[in-house]
Amino acid sequence: MPKQVDHQSRRRQIAEAVCQLADESGLEGVTLRDVAARAEVSMGAVQRCFATKEEMLVFALGHIGERIAARVTARLVESPAQSARTALGHATTEVSLLQEEHRAEARVWLAFVAQAAVSPSLAEILRSNYAGLQTVFARLIAEAADTPDPDRAARTLLALADGLTTHVLIGHLSPAMALDVLDGHLNRLWDERAS
Template sequence: MPKKVDADERRRTIAEAVFRVIETTGSEAVSLRDVAAEAGVSMGMVQHYFSTKDEMLMFALDHMGERVGRRLQARLAALPDPTPKQVTRAMLTEMLPSTKESRQEAAVSIAFFNRAVATPAYAAALRDGYRRLLTLLAAQLPPHRQHEADTLFFLTQGLLGPVLLGHFTAEQATALLDTQLDRAFA
């Protein structure tokens, strides 16, 4: 009897390999061949699931959002009856590069942002993600403070590079974010 293959799991495995390649060599170095080698699969298998590099990278971007979302859900589930401020803080701090996973995601985010500057499809995907996140953040804020969602989110995004480069520690970045959260929820 032939072995049943979980296509979604294979695609996620390939996406995780994309993250590792970007983390170590940058997005320009990503090729189907490099990703296949990193994933420990054949080039043909990667091509079976993704016909182009862009298709593979767009899937990886979506997968990253799902990965962060699962971690955030677990984090929120651990909070008993969280306040809107706690939910907002959890959402934003989950994006800061403070763990191995979130550092990898920050590097990948920056790589996708760089590609988006010159590639309309990537720009559209990032704008869509921004819209969804900003809507979720704004819903947590008091009605007269919903404009603060932009400030909080883009402060967090702006801290990715400085934390990755060692200008700030994750704790220092979180302290900056907490200061702004206190203002937004005052």
């Protein structure tokens, strides 16, 4: 056996570079050369890890999708004792990527979403990601409020979170306003149960 390399970790390293570049100048700014330079490997290494550019993008999307989902669940297990209402709020805030330090992830995510509208392989990954998130949200909602249709409420919340992310990114809303909107929506969901 000749020289061995941890392919998996190198793929992650490259995916990280892809995300950085996509954050800075959109998916159009992601070229094999720039990715290689950013990841501090040679272009040959990139080509060895991914047979084609599309394969690289698909992997990168999966990578960041996992990271976001992981943060949501981490946030959930981190504060398990509190009320389901609080947990739901935290999870939603997390998935909306409203915090300044996650703005980069939001930009990358948006870039991929737009590309997915014309690229089935990317859309597939996004769908499975959203499906997972929706399941989690529906369960949380079912616990937090005995809404007649938790699935619908989850779909609403997920779409709202995504829309807010977008609006913050393009500067139509400030993060604070987005949080306010989110809070208002959750409160209404909550009050409805109470009544």
